[in-house]
Amino acid sequence: MxxxxxxxxxxxxxxxxxxxxxxxxxxxxxxxxxxxxxxxxxxxxxxxxxxxxxxxxxxxxxxxxxxxxxxxxxxxxxxxxxxxxxxxxxxxxxxxxxxxxxxxxxxxxxxxxxxxxxxxxxxxxKSRPKQLLVYINPYGGKRQGKRIYEQKVAPLFSLASISTDVVITERANHAKDNLFEVNIYKYDGVVCVGGDGMFSEVMHGLIGRIQKDSGIDQNNPKASLVQCNIRIGIIPAGSTDCICYSTVGISDPVTSALHIIVGDCQPLDVSSVHHNNTFLKYSVSLLGYGFYGDILKDSEKKRWMGPMRYDYSGFKTFLSHHYYEGTIAYQPAKHTHGSPRDKESCRTGCHICKKSEKQLAEQKKEHGLKHEEGEEEWKVIKGKFLAINAVNMSCACPRSPKGLSPAAHLADGSADLILVRKCSRFDFLRYLVRHTNQDDQFDFPFVDVYRVKSFQFTSKLSEDNESNGMDIGKKRFGQFCRDHPACCCNIVNSTWNCDGETLDSSAIEVRVHCQLMKLFARGIEENCKDEAAHSQSSIEQLL
Ligand SMILES: CCCCCCCCCCCCC/C=C/[C@@H](O)[C@H](CO)NC(=O)CCCCCCCCCCCCCCC
Ligand SMILES: Nc1ncnc2c1ncn2[C@@H]1O[C@H](COP(=O)(O)OP(=O)(O)OP(=O)(O)O)[C@@H](O)[C@H]1O
Ligand SMILES: [Ca+2]
Known part of the structure; x- marks a missing residue:
């Protein structure tokens, strides 16, 4: 040889x-x-x-x-x-x-x-999956989930000798409920074919099941949650597909299927959302109050429009220009070296995510969770906001290729808290437009951004209600304001948009859990067309 x-x-x-x-x-x-x-x-x-x-x-x-x-x-x-x-x-x-x-x-x-x-x-x-559990939402996005899976993904899985159990969902929460019943431990991963909402269902099913099997009470906001090692693969077939786009760099079913086949692994931060010691939801992409909450609430009534509903409701919400008054308290993420204003973003094998994970693990070992969470300082901000956005990842998607926070990290144990204060419609439009170009969307006097590990929000309305009891006049006014978009006053609450689902409560407590779960993804690779691909095109000339 x-x-x-x-x-x-x-x-x-x-x-x-x-x-x-x-x-x-x-x-x-x-x-x-x-x-x-x-x-x-x-x-x-x-x-x-x-x-x-x-x-x-x-x-x-x-x-x-x-x-x-x-x-x-x-x-x-x-x-x-x-x-x-x-x-x-x-x-x-x-x-x-x-x-x-x-x-x-x-x-x-x-x-x-x-x-x-x-x-x-x-x-x-050894990191390649052999057996997968697949959930297909036939009604997500443009209703193409089943076709996409059968024509583009299943042939690749079979080529790679991956065996699958496929469930086509029949109702919302079918996948989530099913994950509490099946023997999840016999699978190397769970695949969801659909959008961010479908991913959220599967994630809730898996994380919830693992906590249940480990005897952890999800209603305890301070509980140390058990990491979920069963990876989730996303085959994008939704309306926004932000989680797929932000973790792979493109929303493309074949690309995602190949990431699953080669057994890529990308850890992901997950935020838990609680209200009064009651668990509400987990979030991995956007927790948005004000602008994105109002878009979601309006768009839910227009599901029949498909992905276009977001543009329609976005335009409508932009014109309504509602602002909301409230108080935010947050704990800065001191363990991480990154900042939301960094010019570099999270990429495959990100060293900031690795360092942050290590730092958090050391802190936990030294002081225990109580010290870490309880004694660190809280900063408090009161104000009138057009949007409050907390993102665990960049939230890049085809509508906004760099996302809501371009330098946010996928697995650093922190979220970027973006506060957009009351400003003119024109200024807010300038802010939105910067999500679609290379300019810095945080470079405005009415926008603040913080890297946090936990935060709480209470709306002025619920603070007042708690101290005075709800006044009937205000209640009536609230309905009037809701029905008349031209009225920009702050008498009603907005809704939280939690990864594309609405939350029932406006007062919430949020905590980031570093790398609570894992995806079949590689993170976004540095954008170089590598040597292998180059050589390949010359080979094709030869054949
Ligand atoms: C002038 C153009 C400005 C365009 C600005 C585009 C910013 C887009 C930012 C997208 C951020 C997506 C965050 C991801 C959230 C997901 O967890 C969630 C579930 O899938 N999706 C949505 O909530 C769905 C959210 C969908 C948001 C659509 C926003 C559309 C805004 C349109 C404003 C029009 C103003 C025009 C004035 C002349
Ligand atoms: N068979 C079904 N019938 C009705 N709803 C379903 C079904 N299966 C899943 N769902 C629900 O549909 C919701 C939306 O699905 P999905 O996320 O796939 O598409 P989308 O909303 O168009 O995309 P995105 O979340 O990316 O904006 C999910 O929250 C899920 O709970
Ligand atoms: Ca993060």
């Missing part, structure tokens, strides 16, 4: 046919890649190509005549043996595709040796 630079031994090196030419193919276990190079590349064509083993989807023996490749005289001289390697090909904008390359040779033994060696290496990829 040949030696590689540095005296390393590759697992296999052979001269194999690829198209009409003979290539040197190397299975380099130490560098974890399959490489093939043309010893005599034609001029102006790069003759090197490689695929990381971690990004190989499957290997299959190939019936050569079925492939109908014209390889000239070789085909006539002997029976040829071939195998096809299916692998991830990276395209622009974080899009992944399944590509394949077929190698051939005359010796059957050599062909089998390659197939076996590649299969053995794939078997060693």
């Amino acid at each position: 040949e030696r590689l630079p540095g005296g390393r031994r590759p697992r296999l090196v052979s001269s194999l046919g690829l198209g009409r030419r003979s290539w040197e193919v190397t299975l380099d276990e130490e560098r974890g890649r399959l490489a093939w190079c043309d010893p005599r590349p034609p001029r102006r064509v790069r003759g090197n190509c490689f695929v990381p083993i971690s990004e190989i989807i499957a290997v299959e023996e190939t019936e050569f005549n079925k492939k109908q490749r014209n390889i000239g005289r070789w085909q006539k001289m002997a029976k040829l043996h071939a195998f096809t390697v299916y692998y991830v090909k990276k395209a622009r904008n974080h899009r992944w595709r399944c590509s394949d390359v077929t190698f051939w040779c005359v010796e059957e033994h050599l062909c089998n040796q390659w197939i076996q060696a590649l299969k053995e290496l794939l078997e060693m990829q």
Whole structure:
């Protein structure tokens, strides 16, 4: 066997046919890649190509005549043996595709040796799922969930030898309830086909089930929740698909299916939301009061419009220009090195998330939860706000490719609390427009942003009600203001938008749980079209 630079031994090196030419193919276990190079590349064509083993989807023996490749005289001289390697090909904008390359040779033994060696290496990829539980919401987004799964995702899962149990949901909360009944521990992961609402259901089912099985009371806002190690995969088929976009970099079902197949893992912070010692919900993307709460409330009545409902209700809510009075108390996230005004954002293998996780674990070990939560300072802000947004991640989505807080981290144990104070319609529009371009949306005198680990909110209305009892006149006025969007006064409460679901209470207590759950995702990769993809396009010129 040949030696590689540095005296390393590759697992296999052979001269194999690829198209009409003979290539040197190397299975380099130490560098974890399959490489093939043309010893005599034609001029102006790069003759090197490689695929990381971690990004190989499957290997299959190939019936050569079925492939109908014209390889000239070789085909006539002997029976040829071939195998096809299916692998991830990276395209622009974080899009992944399944590509394949077929190698051939005359010796059957050599062909089998390659197939076996590649299969053995794939078997060693222990983070890959073998059995998945899939929930499909047939009514999410443009109602394409079932078609997307059957046409684009199921064939890839079957190619990668992943077995699935598929449930097509029949009602809201079907997936969540089901996760409390089935044996979740026999699965390597749960996949949801739908939007952020569907993801939220599956997340509530999984986190809730794990807490129940571990004897943790979710109603206790100070409880130390048990981490959920069963990963969730998201096949985007919703209206916003913000969680998918913010964790993979694109909302594309094939890309997400490939992230699941290769067994990627991205930990995610989760916020718990309580009211008066009662658990309300978990949130991973947006907890929004005011603007985003009002959009959601209005848009729920227009579900029949599909994803367009958000633009319609967004425009309407923008015109209504309601502001809300209330008090926010928050604990700054001192454990993390990042700031919401950073120019760099969270990327694959983010060192800020890793450091923050370590820091939090050390704090917990040293002081215990009581000290950490109880004794740290609370900062209090009172005011009139057009929007109060708490985001655990950037909340990037096709409508806003950099999101509500571009530098927010997926797994640093903190949320970015964005306060947009009462301002003119024109200023608020300038603020919104900056979500769609490169300008800094926090660079306004009426916008403040803090990185927090917990916060509480009480509306002025509920504070007054608690001290005086609800005055009947105010109640009537409230209804009037709700019915007349031109009235911008602050007499009514808004609604909290919790990852696309409304909350019943306006007074809430929120705490971020660092890395409470995990996704089949890689985080957003640095945007470089890598060497492998480049070489691939030149190979295609050759074949
Ligand atoms: C002039 C254009 C300005 C465009 C500004 C776009 C900002 C978009 C920011 C999107 C942030 C999404 C956060 C994610 C939230 C999800 O957990 C949740 C569940 O899926 N989705 C929504 O609540 C759904 C939220 C959907 C929000 C849509 C907002 C549309 C605003 C339109 C304002 C129009 C003003 C025009 C004035 C002439
Ligand atoms: N079979 C069903 N019938 C009715 N509602 C369902 C069904 N299955 C799931 N749901 C509910 O539909 C809600 C919305 O679904 P989903 O998130 O998939 O789409 P969306 O709201 O269009 O997208 P997004 O959340 O990205 O804005 C979820 O909260 C879920 O509880
Ligand atoms: Ca975070």
